[in-house]
Amino acid sequence: MKINRRHFLALGMGATAGTLLSPLPWKLTDDASIWTQNWAWTPVPETGEYLYTGGACTLCPGGCNLAVRKVGERVVKIEGQADSPVNTGDLCGVGLSAAQLLYGPSRIEGPMAREGKRGEGKWKRLTWEEAEAQLAKKLNSLSDGKGVAALSAFRSGSVSALIQRLLDTLGSDRFLTLPSLHDSLEQAMALTMGRAPGEGVGFDTENTDLILSLGSSVAEGWGSPVRMVKAAGAKKMIQVEPYLSTTASMADMWVPAKPGTEGVFALSVAAAMVQEKLYDHIFVSTATEGFPAFSAWLLENYTPKKAEAVTGVPPAMVKKVAVAFAGARRPVALCGRGKGETPVSLAEALAVFALNALKGSVQRDGGLVKVGALPYAVAVAESEAMGEKLATLTEKGKTELLLDWGTNPFYTLATSKKAAEALASIGTIVSFSPYMDETAAMADLILPDHTHLEKMQDVPVRAGLERSTVTLTQAAIAPVMDTKHTGEVLISVGAQLDGGRDAFSWDDYESYLEESCGEMWESLSENGLWQGDIAWKKGLERILGTSQRFTFVIPEGPVALPAEGSASSHPLTLVPSWSLRISSGAVADAPFTMKTIEDRVLTEGVSHVELHPSTARKAGLAQGDTATLATPFGSAKVRVTLFEGVMPGVVALAAGLGHTAFDGFIGGKGTSYTALSGTMVDSATGFNCTWGARASLAKG
Amino acid sequence: MNTESNETRAKKFGMVIDLDKCTGCGSCMVACSAENNIPVRKDESDKLLSITWIRVYRITNGKDFPDTEICYFPRPCQHCGGKHDDGHSPCVSVCPATATDYDHSTGIVSQIYTRCFGCRYCMAACPYHARYFNWWDPVWPAKLEESLSPDVSPRMRGVVEKCSFCFHRYQLARDKAYQEERDVEEMEYQTACTQACPSGAITFGDLNNPDHAVYTLKKDKRAFRLLERLHTNPKVYYLSEREWVRRAGDNYLSNEEPTGAPGAYELKGKGGH
Numbered sequence: 001m002k003i004n005r006r007h008f009l010a011l012g013m014g015a016t017a018g019t020l021l022s023p024l025p026w027k028l029t030d031d032a033s034i035w036t037q038n039w040a041w042t043p044v045p046e047t048g049e050y051l052y053t054g055g056a057c058t059l060c061p062g063g064c065n066l067a068v069r070k071v072g073e074r075v076v077k078i079e080g081q082a083d084s085p086v087n088t089g090d091l092c093g094v095g096l097s098a099a100q101l102l103y104g105p106s107r108i109e110g111p112m113a114r115e116g117k118r119g120e121g122k123w124k125r126l127t128w129e130e131a132e133a134q135l136a137k138k139l140n141s142l143s144d145g146k147g148v149a150a151l152s153a154f155r156s157g158s159v160s161a162l163i164q165r166l167l168d169t170l171g172s173d174r175f176l177t178l179p180s181l182h183d184s185l186e187q188a189m190a191l192t193m194g195r196a197p198g199e200g201v202g203f204d205t206e207n208t209d210l211i212l213s214l215g216s217s218v219a220e221g222w223g224s225p226v227r228m229v230k231a232a233g234a235k236k237m238i239q240v241e242p243y244l245s246t247t248a249s250m251a252d253m254w255v256p257a258k259p260g261t262e263g264v265f266a267l268s269v270a271a272a273m274v275q276e277k278l279y280d281h282i283f284v285s286t287a288t289e290g291f292p293a294f295s296a297w298l299l300e301n302y303t304p305k306k307a308e309a310v311t312g313v314p315p316a317m318v319k320k321v322a323v324a325f326a327g328a329r330r331p332v333a334l335c336g337r338g339k340g341e342t343p344v345s346l347a348e349a350l351a352v353f354a355l356n357a358l359k360g361s362v363q364r365d366g367g368l369v370k371v372g373a374l375p376y377a378v379a380v381a382e383s384e385a386m387g388e389k390l391a392t393l394t395e396k397g398k399t400e401l402l403l404d405w406g407t408n409p410f411y412t413l414a415t416s417k418k419a420a421e422a423l424a425s426i427g428t429i430v431s432f433s434p435y436m437d438e439t440a441a442m443a444d445l446i447l448p449d450h451t452h453l454e455k456m457q458d459v460p461v462r463a464g465l466e467r468s469t470v471t472l473t474q475a476a477i478a479p480v481m482d483t484k485h486t487g488e489v490l491i492s493v494g495a496q497l498d499g500g501r502d503a504f505s506w507d508d509y510e511s512y513l514e515e516s517c518g519e520m521w522e523s524l525s526e527n528g529l530w531q532g533d534i535a536w537k538k539g540l541e542r543i544l545g546t547s548q549r550f551t552f553v554i555p556e557g558p559v560a561l562p563a564e565g566s567a568s569s570h571p572l573t574l575v576p577s578w579s580l581r582i583s584s585g586a587v588a589d590a591p592f593t594m595k596t597i598e599d600r601v602l603t604e605g606v607s608h609v610e611l612h613p614s615t616a617r618k619a620g621l622a623q624g625d626t627a628t629l630a631t632p633f634g635s636a637k638v639r640v641t642l643f644e645g646v647m648p649g650v651v652a653l654a655a656g657l658g659h660t661a662f663d664g665f666i667g668g669k670g671t672s673y674t675a676l677s678g679t680m681v682d683s684a685t686g687f688n689c690t691w692g693a694r695a696s697l698a699k700g
Numbered sequence: 701m702n703t704e705s706n707e708t709r710a711k712k713f714g715m716v717i718d719l720d721k722c723t724g725c726g727s728c729m730v731a732c733s734a735e736n737n738i739p740v741r742k743d744e745s746d747k748l749l750s751i752t753w754i755r756v757y758r759i760t761n762g763k764d765f766p767d768t769e770i771c772y773f774p775r776p777c778q779h780c781g782g783k784h785d786d787g788h789s790p791c792v793s794v795c796p797a798t799a800t801d802y803d804h805s806t807g808i809v810s811q812i813y814t815r816c817f818g819c820r821y822c823m824a825a826c827p828y829h830a831r832y833f834n835w836w837d838p839v840w841p842a843k844l845e846e847s848l849s850p851d852v853s854p855r856m857r858g859v860v861e862k863c864s865f866c867f868h869r870y871q872l873a874r875d876k877a878y879q880e881e882r883d884v885e886e887m888e889y890q891t892a893c894t895q896a897c898p899s900g901a902i903t904f905g906d907l908n909n910p911d912h913a914v915y916t917l918k919k920d921k922r923a924f925r926l927l928e929r930l931h932t933n934p935k936v937y938y939l940s941e942r943e944w945v946r947r948a949g950d951n952y953l954s955n956e957e958p959t960g961a962p963g964a965y966e967l968k969g970k971g972g973h
Contacts, residue, residue, distance in 0.1 A: 029797055033817035042837065042856045045737070045848040076849045077734045079895065090898040093730035100740075105842040219723040226898040233721035233899035246723050249770040256766045480843060580725035591740035591844075592733045595752055596726035603745045612765055644760065645768035664742045665841070 048072040054081060054528040056459045056471035057095040058153070058406070058452040059587050060339075061180070062086070062224035063461030063469055064095055065528060068453060068476040075099045075453060075476055080226065085531065086461070086469065087226040093593050094583045098453060100590035102480060105663035106435040108448040110482030118424065119442045128484055131447050135489075136496035138401065138428060138445075145171030147400025147427070149393060151407040152177050153586070156198065157460045157470075158516040161378045162490040162504075163405060169500045175383050176390055178407050178586070179343050179687050181336030182462055183386060187685055188349035189370065191553045193362065197382050198373025203332055204466040205231045208366035210328035212238045212269075212321070214262035214352060215337040215691075217578040219247040222340050223464040225580055236328070238321055240265050241337070243577055243610075243652045244645025255321060256647050259573045260691040261311040263348030263559040266333065268307030268318045269325060270355045271298040276319070278326035283360030287550055294354065294552035310560060330366030331359055337691050338578040338655065340464070341412075341585065346684035347555030354552055363536040363548035370548075372468045372532045374460055377518030387686025394419040401428040405449070405486055408586035410438035411659065415690065416633035416678050432486045435587060441661040449486040454479045456510065457487065458517055458524060468532035470517075472524045485509050561680040563694045565632040570694035572619075574631055576655035576673045577610065584656030584673075591665040600641045601654045607636070607670035609697065610643040610652040619697050628700060629653070629671070631693040633678035636671040640697075651695055712781075712807035713865055714907040714935035715894070716917040717774055719945055721901035724772030728754050731896030732776075735866060736852045739838030751832040753777065753863040754893050761944045771945045774902070776893065777830040777863035778926065778934030779809045785933050791822035791831065799860075807907075807935055808865050818858040827927050828934075831862045865904075866891040886912050907935060924949045 019025065048071040055066035065084035069077040078098050080091035101107075111131035116122035126134070142148065148170050152160045155177045164175045185201040203223070205211065211231065216222040218239075219232035232250055239251035240262050248254040257265045273279045274295045284291050304315035325331050335344055335352040353368065361367035383389065392398045394413060402409070402423075414420040424442060431443040434451045449455070452473040461469040487509035494504030506512040514521050520530040536548070563573065581596040583589050589597075601608055609629055611621075621627055625640045629651065638653070646652050658672030680690040732738065732754045744750045754776040761769045782788030787802030789809050795801075799815035800822055802808075823831045837857040840848070848854060851868040855861050873888040886905050894904040905912030914937075917923065922939040924946050940946055 029817055033797065033799075033815060043840065043845050043848060043854050045845075045850040045854070047850040071850055074846045076847055079731075087898075089895070091727060091731075091896060092898065093726040096727060096730040096734060096896060099734065099847040100844060103843040103846045105844075107842065220725070225725075229723050229725055229898040230900070232723055233901065244766075244768050244770065246770065246772075249768075250720075250723065254766065480846075580723070580727075591744070592730045592738075593726070594744045595733060595738075595740065595750055596729045596756070597745065598758060599745055599747045600758075604743065605745070643768075644762070644764050645766075645770065647765060663841070665740065665744075669745070 046072060046074070053476045054474050055453060055476060056473045056528065057091070057098065058459055058473060059094050059098065059583060060221070060225065060585055061461065061463045062226065063459060063463055063465070063471050064091055064224065064226055065471055066091070066095070070476060073477055075102060081528075084529065086224055086465065086471070090226045092221070092225045092580050093596055094580070094589065097590035097592040098451070100592055101435065101587070102451050102453050104590060104665070106666065107481050108434060108436055108440060108446055108483075110448065112446045114444045118444070121441065131445065132489060132493050133496070134445060135430060135447065136493045139170060139493070140498055142170065142400060146174070148172040148403070149174035149176060149389070149399050149401075150403040151405065151409055153406030154460050155462060156374055156376060156380045157458050158378065158513050159405065159457065159487045159490070160380045161376065161516060162487055162494070163403065164380050165503055166490055166494050166497070169494060169497050169503050173383070174389055175380070176386065176393070178341070178412055179386065179390055181340035181343055182464070183687060184343040184346055184349040184685060184689070187346055188353050191350065192353045192357070192551050193370060193548060196373060198379070200371040200462060200468070201464065202369045202371040202466040203334055203464050204366050204369055205235065205332065206466070208235060208330050208332045210236045210238070210325065210331035212325050212331060212333040212355075213240065213247060214266050214333065214335040215241040216334045216340065217245060217247055217338050218334070219250055220245060220339070220578040221580045222334070222336060222338070224461070227465070229580070238324060242647040242650050243575055245577060253321070253324070255313055255317060257311040257313050258647070259575050259650060260563065261560045262335065262337070263344065263351045264302065264307050265311045265313055265318070266335070266348070266351040266355050267298060267302040267559060268304045268311065268313070269322045270351065270358055271302040271307070272304050272319050272322035273326055273358050274298055275303065276322065278322055279358040280360035284358065287548060288357060288552060289549065290552035294554055297554045325355075326359060330361065330364070332356060332361050332367050338576055339584060342691070343682070343685065343687040343689050345557060345559065345561055345682040345689050347557045347559040350553050350555045351559060357550045357552065362550055369466055370535050371465070372535050374468055374470060374532070375519050376516060378516040385686060387682070391681070391686060391688070394422045396422045396425050399426045401430065402426045403430045403432070404439050405432045406586055408433065408437045408439045410442055411672065412586055412674065415674055415688065420675070432489070434481070434483055436661050436663070437586065437588070438659065438661045447486070447489050448481065448483045450475075450479050450483045453477065454483070455485050456513065457485070458513065467534050470520055470524060470530045472528045474528065487512065555684075557682060557684040561682060561689055561691070563680065563692065564678060565694035567694070570631065570696045572615065572649055572651050572695045572697060573692055574629070574651050574653060574676060574695035575692040576677070577652040578655055582654060582656035588659045588662050588666045594665060594669070602657060602670045603639065605669050606639050607653060607657050608639045608641040610641050610646050611650070611697070612644060612646045612648045613642045614648050615646070615650070616640060616642055619699075621697065621699055625699055627697050629676070629695060629697055631676045631678060631695045633693060634676045636676065638671060651697060709908060710805050711909070712907045712935065713870070713905070714779070714807070714914055714918070714937065715776065715891070716903045716914050716923070716937045716939060718901045719771055719773065719938055719940040720942070721899045722772045722774060723899050724756055724758060725898060726756060727896040727898055728774055728893035728902065729756060731892040732863070734847075735849065735892035736864070737848050737854045739834070739855070749835065751861065753832075753861070759945075759948050769942070769944070771940070771942065773938070774893070775828060775830065775926075776936060777809060777865070778828050778932065778936045779807060779865060781807060781933035781935065783931045783933065790825040790827060790932060794821040794825045796821065806870065808867055810867070811860065811862050811864065813853060813855050813859045813861065816859040818860065820860060822860055827930055827932065831860050833860050834858060922946075927951065
């Protein structure tokens, strides 16, 4: 028989039909799935019942309450506490990912002393006794206590009081915190409304009907993030800034003022309100002082027409904002660029206070309000001249020993190459960080604290809430590493200091905590939260609406601070862009939060800068190009992303990236905006109020 | 007329996302990752390899400064019902291993990792890019394995994964309700992303149950679904006041006019198959 094509086809078809009828294909698919999957190292998490414990987040100043989900002795998820008045059951991505920080590769195993060169990463493990003795010995051996500076994560609170007490014992007055918007606001409040020590500034955004935000990232983490995100979704907003942020896009009106001129814009709105007689006559005439001089000064210097030269905002738009602000029932003006992590000039803060006062939006529902001092029994004395003292930190040879509790100055205060070098020249650096952050990596001695999921500690909230608030972190699980509560360490080290035995006479931190929190302790220990009265709703104020006197103050210093450098060498302006997906404070993102960062912001470890297509064209750049971004303070390799929402001439860089320490999941990714931002010192307060920097962008 | 009671009627779980409230904060992505043991990589900026069951996209209206606007699009698995809402979802139709299946009692499209052998047909079929492939076994650095939830099995190399509408949460709620001889309450079963969303942009519930918020919201005149004209019948609805956002949901050509009809927001005339 001859085999022809027909036979061949028939055979093939028969074979196919036969195979399909046999169990072979099913067996093979089954085997394929078994072969590709059955590996011994695929983890099988231990099962168990859910158990929730309370807590508080310390990863930003927001003060959110946590519900920590546990299975057995493992933390498996962080959620927001449903009945919290601060965050009502919700939480931001950074707070949610804290379980990864807890168990992650950035954790420090235990107390360590530096071996080898500074920053080399060679450590000698110590016992806690050895580590504490080393610190006490070092502190006792200092010739002059004034060389010691300490940075604390909180301005008040139990641990801060211990740090200050330690400094007092040594004879130093350099108790410092990271500067923030609230430092400027409090000084402005002292001048306009009077201020007792410990009093703060809040914004009653829950009851407001229009938010006029002068560059504040309402939707991206200003103040207490969850609270403000809710406000951004629900309230009318006018956003003033040169970059189309999420807040700007969500706002009912976006006013793209030139970078750094938000304060001048506020004054031009105030001037328009005076010009058009749109201000609250009753409030201004009955409750304020200094209005005639202030309004004359406004009309002389800040009419919408005059301000246009600075802000670039046409007078018609200023008037539109003035009409909207004056026409709203309970509007409020906010300031503090981005997340409010950088102070504004005192003059700018005063401008915003004045704008609110013109509408009568002070000390009433929906306005700018005074927040009572926290009634700590062991209180922290407020530092005088914080601005100058902070500046001293980044001057060479002025600091012998630096203690860092949760502020990571090598990232947050290193605003230029020079500043970073000055910090690195400090004699001895002691870090209490639970994570290997930039400062811990440069430290001589690390005494790692517990994370906020492993310890009990009060968290004073200073984030513009309308009433004074303290939350309490709780130990959801036993410490994962060989760490020790910094409060405990300070009590033990303090007692070992010459003359420190009486000042640190507590048995342990827990008993001290209870004493320190005073009248707040009952509520704190029971509910994990203490809140003070709403100041403006007490007594007379409730009946009269407000009893607050307000003084209009003509600011002395400049409202808009100029950027250093020349336009010829640095023709562009660098501004930061903000996101809730990127933690821009002391502690960096966790792997889960890194997941959420868009590939238009960061790819292959390189930060992208956003610029308007016309700016790019002028610089000879196209989408995706690699370029060098330079400011007078440093330079970095970046990639170009075109975005029509950036003001021409402006370059936007996402803040919070460019960590050099931590682990391979977080470190070495992108460029630190802070390191390029430099300094703009406000002469009135001494604070660095930098809002950006002059910049150049060149291909390659 | 539908005479079934809420207890016996088949459920159709779905989601309504208000894009005008979404701030793109990313809480949903993180909450989802933590809830569902999503693997992490050292370089998460490579979005072809980074796994995010819900991914928040960002679009712009394409206008020049200062008329530019942006909008964020959270995209979980759309849990498509297929053309006649009969379970012929694009992915279910092509899976040779029955690793992904349509649950007619809940409307949820499942993914059974141990059945999947990684052919990735479903990924090619899914018009929403909602499916992700594990090219490697996940590595949990340091003690991160401690934070894994026991309710969701960690995946292994060679399988596809995607959003399950937190089905394990439904199982827990259903078991509890069954024991107590009652039906699952609306708030008893909520996905992790819904729970985490700070701006309250996400609403979740049974699209068939008139008592659930999503039932009313899906009929809102701002409502639309993604790529409606593919007739995939997604169970995720989006809301926006903004015309350009609604247009972006369906790749309209510049000369096409979307209908303003409530709910479906479907193109008149030819489209789809």
